[in-house]
Amino acid sequence: MNISESRLRQIILEEVQMHLLEHYIEEALKDLDVDEDDPDYEKYKKMSRRALFKKLGTWGAGAAAMAALGGGIRAGEKDIEHGIASRRATHEKERADYKASDQYIVDELDGVLSRPSNFSWVWGEERGAMQTEPGSTSVSLPQDFPILLDKDHGTIGVLSPEYGVYRAVQEDFNDQVDKETKIPRLEETDTISGEGSAEKWKQEFPDTYGLPRTPDYVGAGNKGVFQKAINAGFKSDVGISRQYKAMIYLPLNEIPPTMVMPNSHMTPSEFYVHLWDKYALNRLKR
Structure with a gap:
């Protein structure tokens, strides 16, 4: 199945966002001394994202997590754009080399x-x-x-x-x-x-x-x-x-x-x- 470059970019961005979100939630919980050994850890992980960030916000950790997430997403977007440009340049060079062969x-x-x-x-x-x-x-x-x-x-x-x-x-x-x-x-x-x-x-x-x-x-x-x-x-x-x-x-x-x-x-x-x-x-x- 062929997908457009914009759709591919969107899919990759969504994956980046999901992984970054998981990462910063875990970091925020660790700041509150809630780790995988904590009996409440799984309960927090299963909460909806809205409810969890509301909870983190009452502890003062939500804003920090969201700020970090925003910065991470912007960095992720730049990485995606760079990756797409790099792949396009590589493909164009390979195509040019092939046509000259x-x-x-x-x-x-x-x-x-x-x-x-x-x-x-x-x-x-x-x-x-x-x-x-x-x-x-x-x-x-x-x-x-x-x-x-x-x-x-x-x-x-x-x-x-x-x-x-x-x-x-x-x-x-x-x-x-x-x-x-x-x-x-x-x-x-x-x-x-x-x-x-x-x-x-x-x-x-x-x-x-x-x-x-x-x-x-x-x-x-x-x-x-x-x-x-x-x-x-x-x-x-x-x-x-x-x-x-x-x-x-x-x-x-x-x-x-x-x-x-x-x-x-x-x-x-x-x-x-x-x-x-x-x-x-x-x-x-x-």
Whole structure:
């Protein structure tokens, strides 16, 4: 359960007040030679605070106890404020150190790659187009990945080519964690310009790799289509969701170097350099 800083401060202050009150009551009783061995000690402790202070007041000890309590509470408040400020400063420093560390970049890349929705796309149809299976009167949910339907392996989602570039950046960065100087596999001078448009590459993508443009729902899938994709260079070492039996992607070295990729509208080399600058180089500026 999360609580606000003001509420936390109030809780701590109440605890301080309670402990100080107990302490000064005991001190006031001791001044009156009433200690734990006194038969009246427990009787006094069980009295209500109002009744007890009234009793102490008749003995001249109440005012002293309350004055001491007030001073103690003010000191306690200052301690609380100092403690909160100290914890905030410590947290801010830890956060700044973390954001300047390699681990922050590792976690950022892991976060991006762990969400397949970051690499959604379609080939040949508008994103979110409603898909109707042949022979069915029901309309399925919008599809944000091209789908392969394999008789043996079930439904397979195809991640956008950008995923393979992200994986390459992640691998290169992770291999050099904690090294002061990190060397990318591609630099600005290695970039290759694109040919054609992202739309053209999307339209031609399934034909380029010999993959069916639409799933064979009538025949319950194409036999061997998953293996065909693997043979064409796709990899399947990706976490999957309930909707898919597998997710596949093209590694960087299997993506045509002049492809204008669908989401970034960059070639693989251009996108790699862009990501390396964003994560590895900008880390030094944090």
